[in-house]
Amino acid sequence: MKNNNPLVLRMDDVGASSKKFNVYSKSRLGNFLFLKRVKPFKAWGPYDEISVEQWKKIIELLSSYNFKLTVAITASWVDENNNLIPFPEKFPNQANLLKDAFKNEMIEIVNHGLTHCVVGKHLPRYFTSVRKYHREFWDWIPDDTQKMHLEESSRILKEWLGNKIDTFVPPGNVYSKYTVEALNELNFSRINSSVQLDCHYKNLKMIDEKNVFAFHDKDISILGIDWFKNQLIKFQAKYSASFLREL
Numbered sequence: 480m481k482n483n484n485p486l487v488l489r490m491d492d493v494g495a496s497s498k499k500f501n502v503y504s505k506s507r508l509g510n511f512l513f514l515k516r517v518k519p520f521k522a523w524g525p526y527d528e529i530s531v532e533q534w535k536k537i538i539e540l541l542s543s544y545n546f547k548l549t550v551a552i553t554a555s556w557v558d559e560n561n562n563l564i565p566f567p568e569k570f571p572n573q574a575n576l577l578k579d580a581f582k583n584e585m586i587e588i589v590n591h592g593l594t595h596c597v598v599g600k601h602l603p604r605y606f607t608s609v610r611k612y613h614r615e616f617w618d619w620i621p622d623d624t625q626k627m628h629l630e631e632s633s634r635i636l637k638e639w640l641g642n643k644i645d646t647f648v649p650p651g652n653v654y655s656k657y658t659v660e661a662l663n664e665l666n667f668s669r670i671n672s673s674v675q676l677d678c679h680y681k682n683l684k685m686i687d688e689k690n691v692f693a694f695h696d697k698d699i700s701i702l703g704i705d706w707f708k709n710q711l712i713k714f715q716a717k718y719s720a721s722f723l724r725e726l
């Protein structure tokens with residue numbers, strides 16, 4: 480039976496180049512040269528960005544099942560030469576469609592970092608895993624770099640959508656007290672993560688994942704739209720749809 484429990488459906492990694500470069504294996508042998516790109520050694524990437532056609536279907540399904548989706552966007556794509564390409568430039572068609580859905584309040588858009596990775600360390604290695612470097616806000620990243628990444632990602636999202644995006648979802652649930660300080664300085668309103676730090680969040684509302692179903696664009700890319708449809712059917716029977724900012 481349906482109750483009034485709110486549920487946020489949150490899709491991470493839209494626009495993040497980690498889907499291309501976070502190529503690693505869970506076995507040591509699998510990290511040897513090209514083996515990591517080949518099944519069964521492949522563990523994360525590469526997979527494709529969600530296409531415009533797929534987004535259209537996702538939006539249709541949200542409308543049919545009267546549910547909501549929070550999209551965690553990484554504001555720029557990092558290429559093999561360390562260039563940062565803003566999401567609306569790299570994926571203009573997806574960006575237009577998502578902007579419309581955002582304006583119609585079909586989706587909520589939140590900040591999932593500027594790069595999702597440590598720039599310059601993000602390319603696959605021949606002998607070791609690169610996974611660690613596909614997190615952005617480690618405590619060993621200088622505070623001014625962290626602040627710059629938050630500031631620049633905010634700027635890109637605002638220029639694209641016309642609204643300030645004030646909810647932050649740290650890539651891979653990795654962030655530090657410096658990140659929290661910078662978020663406060665930049666007037667973010669909330670952070671959503673399964674990890675809670677022992678620090679003062681001040682004006683930042685800390686939202687855990689108790690009412691959040693977090694998944695990745697990878698799930699749709701690999702498992703297909705029907706997988707997403709089945710999640711919607713399951714959730715809409717039990718929960719009331721919510722955005723993070725409504726929790």
Ligand SMILES: [Zn+2]
Pocket residue numbers: 491492591595649650651
């Ligand atoms: Zn992520």
